Amino acid sequence: MRSLILPALLLATPLHAQLLSPEDLERADELRTLAQESALAWELLEDLTVEVGPRMAGSAGDARGVAWGEARFKALGFDRVALEPVTFPAWRRGAERATLVGPYGLDLAVTALGGSVGTPEAGITAPLVRFATLADLDAAPDGSLEGRIAYIGNRMARASDGSGYGPAVQARARGASIAAQKGASALVIRSIGTDDNRTPHTGVMSYIPGYARIPAAAISNPDADVIDGLFDRGSIPRLTLALDVGPAGEYTSHNVIGEIRGSERPEEIVLIGCHLDSWDLGMGVLDDGAGCAVTMAAAKLIREHAGAPSRTIRVVLFANEEQGLWGARAYRDAHLDDLDHHIIGAESDFGAGRIYRFSTRFAPEAFGLADQFARALAPLGIVRGDNNAFGGADISPMRAAGMAVATLHQDGTHYFDYHHTSNDTLDKVDRENLAQNVAAWTVFTWLAAQAPGDFGKGLGEAAAAN
Amino acid sequence: MRSLILPALLLATPLHAQLLSPEDLERADELRTLAQESALAWELLEDLTVEVGPRMAGSAGDARGVAWGEARFKALGFDRVALEPVTFPAWRRGAERATLVGPYGLDLAVTALGGSVGTPEAGITAPLVRFATLADLDAAPDGSLEGRIAYIGNRMARASDGSGYGPAVQARARGASIAAQKGASALVIRSIGTDDNRTPHTGVMSYIPGYARIPAAAISNPDADVIDGLFDRGSIPRLTLALDVGPAGEYTSHNVIGEIRGSERPEEIVLIGCHLDSWDLGMGVLDDGAGCAVTMAAAKLIREHAGAPSRTIRVVLFANEEQGLWGARAYRDAHLDDLDHHIIGAESDFGAGRIYRFSTRFAPEAFGLADQFARALAPLGIVRGDNNAFGGADISPMRAAGMAVATLHQDGTHYFDYHHTSNDTLDKVDRENLAQNVAAWTVFTWLAAQAPGDFGKGLGEAAAAN
Numbered sequence: 001m002r003s004l005i006l007p008a009l010l011l012a013t014p015l016h017a018q019l020l021s022p023e024d025l026e027r028a029d030e031l032r033t034l035a036q037e038s039a040l041a042w043e044l045l046e047d048l049t050v051e052v053g054p055r056m057a058g059s060a061g062d063a064r065g066v067a068w069g070e071a072r073f074k075a076l077g078f079d080r081v082a083l084e085p086v087t088f089p090a091w092r093r094g095a096e097r098a099t100l101v102g103p104y105g106l107d108l109a110v111t112a113l114g115g116s117v118g119t120p121e122a123g124i125t126a127p128l129v130r131f132a133t134l135a136d137l138d139a140a141p142d143g144s145l146e147g148r149i150a151y152i153g154n155r156m157a158r159a160s161d162g163s164g165y166g167p168a169v170q171a172r173a174r175g176a177s178i179a180a181q182k183g184a185s186a187l188v189i190r191s192i193g194t195d196d197n198r199t200p201h202t203g204v205m206s207y208i209p210g211y212a213r214i215p216a217a218a219i220s221n222p223d224a225d226v227i228d229g230l231f232d233r234g235s236i237p238r239l240t241l242a243l244d245v246g247p248a249g250e251y252t253s254h255n256v257i258g259e260i261r262g263s264e265r266p267e268e269i270v271l272i273g274c275h276l277d278s279w280d281l282g283m284g285v286l287d288d289g290a291g292c293a294v295t296m297a298a299a300k301l302i303r304e305h306a307g308a309p310s311r312t313i314r315v316v317l318f319a320n321e322e323q324g325l326w327g328a329r330a331y332r333d334a335h336l337d338d339l340d341h342h343i344i345g346a347e348s349d350f351g352a353g354r355i356y357r358f359s360t361r362f363a364p365e366a367f368g369l370a371d372q373f374a375r376a377l378a379p380l381g382i383v384r385g386d387n388n389a390f391g392g393a394d395i396s397p398m399r400a401a402g403m404a405v406a407t408l409h410q411d412g413t414h415y416f417d418y419h420h421t422s423n424d425t426l427d428k429v430d431r432e433n434l435a436q437n438v439a440a441w442t443v444f445t446w447l448a449a450q451a452p453g454d455f456g457k458g459l460g461e462a463a464a465a466n
Numbered sequence: 467m468r469s470l471i472l473p474a475l476l477l478a479t480p481l482h483a484q485l486l487s488p489e490d491l492e493r494a495d496e497l498r499t500l501a502q503e504s505a506l507a508w509e510l511l512e513d514l515t516v517e518v519g520p521r522m523a524g525s526a527g528d529a530r531g532v533a534w535g536e537a538r539f540k541a542l543g544f545d546r547v548a549l550e551p552v553t554f555p556a557w558r559r560g561a562e563r564a565t566l567v568g569p570y571g572l573d574l575a576v577t578a579l580g581g582s583v584g585t586p587e588a589g590i591t592a593p594l595v596r597f598a599t600l601a602d603l604d605a606a607p608d609g610s611l612e613g614r615i616a617y618i619g620n621r622m623a624r625a626s627d628g629s630g631y632g633p634a635v636q637a638r639a640r641g642a643s644i645a646a647q648k649g650a651s652a653l654v655i656r657s658i659g660t661d662d663n664r665t666p667h668t669g670v671m672s673y674i675p676g677y678a679r680i681p682a683a684a685i686s687n688p689d690a691d692v693i694d695g696l697f698d699r700g701s702i703p704r705l706t707l708a709l710d711v712g713p714a715g716e717y718t719s720h721n722v723i724g725e726i727r728g729s730e731r732p733e734e735i736v737l738i739g740c741h742l743d744s745w746d747l748g749m750g751v752l753d754d755g756a757g758c759a760v761t762m763a764a765a766k767l768i769r770e771h772a773g774a775p776s777r778t779i780r781v782v783l784f785a786n787e788e789q790g791l792w793g794a795r796a797y798r799d800a801h802l803d804d805l806d807h808h809i810i811g812a813e814s815d816f817g818a819g820r821i822y823r824f825s826t827r828f829a830p831e832a833f834g835l836a837d838q839f840a841r842a843l844a845p846l847g848i849v850r851g852d853n854n855a856f857g858g859a860d861i862s863p864m865r866a867a868g869m870a871v872a873t874l875h876q877d878g879t880h881y882f883d884y885h886h887t888s889n890d891t892l893d894k895v896d897r898e899n900l901a902q903n904v905a906a907w908t909v910f911t912w913l914a915a916q917a918p919g920d921f922g923k924g925l926g927e928a929a930a931a932n
Contacts, residue, residue, distance in 0.1 A: 050696055104517070196893040196894065198889050199664060225892060282664070421664075423664050427688055
């Protein structure tokens with residue numbers, strides 16, 4: 001065991017001179033090889049699927065998930081396992097139906113957007129008015145949609161980095177209030193997804209204060225094709241939309257925390273994790289069971305094969321990411337006093353595709369460390385990215401508070417085929433790719449826990465302007 | 467116009483000497499090129515999807531489909547358009563639900579098998595007993611499944627020729643009666659399909675007379691994975707199965723017939739077609755709207771670009787294939803007196819994949835014609851098959867009665883991903899492949915209508931023994 005005085009000595013030397021030791025780098029190589037051969041993440045993910053299933057925030061599955069996380073951290077021998085409360089307004093989904101009632105009868109594959117209010121029991125029946133994009137809807141005159149249902153047909157573009165999501169998702173996030181402003185009685189959108197399955201994509205929406213709250217739902221891409229086909233021929237589709245959904249009171253879930261205690265700098269935290277909640281339609285495997293399995297496995301493999309790291313590795317399974325980063329914000333608020341001790345953070349929340357790039361948001365003085373990280377990740381086919389890392393949605397409150405972050409970018413070519421649908425199930429995961437993820441996270445987490453000095457602070461705001 | 471005496475002269479020459487004329491073969495080449503550039507089949511298929519939608523036998527969509535077929539044949543200028551009645555017992559599908567109630571609650575993606583009886587309104591709740599295959603279920607002792615739901619987990623194998631279907635589908639077709647014999651209160655099977663979507667596959671089942679009639683349903687492949695995962699860990703899944711389905715009285719639909727009248731041998735029929743009914747879950751595009759669009763377009767293109775053929779080309783959109791070849795049997799029964807005039811038949815009913823092989827069931831004297839057909843199809847990438855053609859399900863009653871048949875084999879690698887699911891929608895069709903189908907059917911149909919002599923008779927029984 002090294003002397004506890006070492007960190008103080010290191011901090012006294014200039015930041016740019018602080019690099020990882022050859023021993024730590026060699027250990028990273030060993031861990032990388034071991035992790036690629038480990039089935040632990042797969043076993044955890046399969047276990048989560050078969051024993052827990054969907055974990056929508058506030059549902060019975062949420063509680064099952066928290067109990068699962070706590071029990072698994074303990075079974076894996078984490079040094080400290082803790083639950084931290086997260087309170088939020090719950091939302092429930094009952095029966096949902098969208099029926100084309102003209103020009104002929106056809107049941108559409110539909111799902112309410114998370115947070116939507118419901119319709120009257122008999123539903124809302126009205127003609128659709130089509131808009132290609134949210135901007136087009138926004139350009140419609142106020143009051144022009146009285147007695148109509150607004151329909152936004154924009155289709156998300158496929159891209160390996162998921163860059164098609166941002167532009168398309170605005171229709172889901174803000175469309176209902178814009179439609180209400182124009183007088184519409186409901187909003188229906190083409191699913192924000194890249195697939196052609198009859199599996200509509202849910203996802204959170206929110207109401208802009210001061211606007212009427214109208215129901216909002218997504219239909220699957222093939223159903224949207226039918227609607228578009230009717231419009232293209234000059235038909236005016238009429239829809240009955242019946243959604244038995246809505247607010248369901250206040251609920252308290254938990255962030256589930258598992259720690260590998262640091263031996264030399266135990267008060268310094270390397271924060272990794274995922275979100276444990278999912279949407280209700282699927283099994284929450286890609287979003288984000290995989291992230292939980294990967295980061296839990298990485299920490300466990302370090303503990304098992306390398307012993308106690310220098311810093312503390314804290315794995316957080318965040319509660320209720322999907323409905324507005326409730327777990328992440330609760331975590332930040334609960335740790336305001338020791339946010340300074342959060343040295344670096346990163347979340348795995350983009351499915352189970354291979355990691356192909358490593359990016360950072362470090363102070364320039366720590367670029368030498370970033371180079372070392374990148375070299376240790378290179379044998380996994382991972383290239384060096386820029387210094388503009390996002391870090392992950394659940395990491396963002398801490399990033400905004402100044403924490404350095406990194407991103408292990410995954411191939412998301414097919415992520416949005418399944419994202420927020422009933423189709424988010426275990427068969428979509430390639431075991432070899434999952435093991436590659438574990439290897440990368442093991443290397444990253446180990447090196448972050450061993451690195452002398454830190455990665456900089458207060459980079460959040462500059463980054464946002466980047 | 468050629469002399470009407472020509473066919474009689476040709477019939478007087480030995481069969482083996484009868485070959486297609488260079489002019490007819492040259493015209494086949496022209497038609498092949500024209501058909502590949504035609505968008506007609508795509509337009510018909512899109513129209514059927516957007517204007518009609520699902521067409522389950524006995525449903526409102528059935529009647530819409532018949533009206534559509536009749537109107538389109540007329541609009542395309544077919545010489546004769548006729549409806550022939552087809553009466554059958556209808557079946558209806560209402561709400562359906564399968565909920566895993568132990569070890570935890572999980573709604574499964576489920577659909578009743580066509581023809582199944584319903585459950586009591588509250589459903590049937592019982593533990594599952596797993597069998598790998600129908601044979602394993604069949605080997606269970608009588609009465610051993612009292613108070614249980616039988617579950618058959620066999621997974622269909624993917625193959626370009628769909629050869630995985632036959633072995634796997636027995637669980638669907640006959641499983642309920644075998645399960646009832648063992649005392650089970652219901653049957654649940656893994657979907658007969660090659661996909662990993664949460665889109666369960668329906669399809670017809672039947673009860674063996676003398677056995678109790680128990681409800682039968684299919685769960686999607688990912689759901690079956692969960693059930694199998696629980697069994698693999700030693701859990702006994704408990705299920706509530708609630709199916710509001712069942713018999714719905716007698717219904718009369720119609721075979722829709724469109725004819726291009728022959729100029730020289732009008733009484734001789736080249737029978738091509740498809741089935742117009744579909745299952746209710748999807749749009750019936752691959753099964754079998756594509757077959758209708760392709761054969762309608764082929765006949766229309768011949769009439770438009772080659773004028774009246776020698777023989778009559780009869781396109782039949784058969785009613786209710788899915789629930790037991792009701793349309794095909796009604797057609798045979800309505801045409802018992804002129805079955806001899808049905809010179810050759812073929813159906814398109816395997817989706818919209820490229821045609822890669824041409825097989826026949828001809829008398830040896832007509833192999834020279836088959837060679838000519840094959841040479842005219844070869845530029846489309848179609849190879850010569852054997853002389854053991856099936857001809858298509860709706861053709862089989864006429865084949866059994868002695869009609870010569872041919873099969874234009876399609877690539878079905880992905881056909882069973884979508885077959886009988888909600889996912890059978892237009893986006894699954896590649897326009898270029900569809901045009902290749904039209905080209906092949908145009909060539910085949912044209913040559914069949916022009917060929918001197920016939921292709922043999924009474925080959926059905928010999929074939930069945932092949």
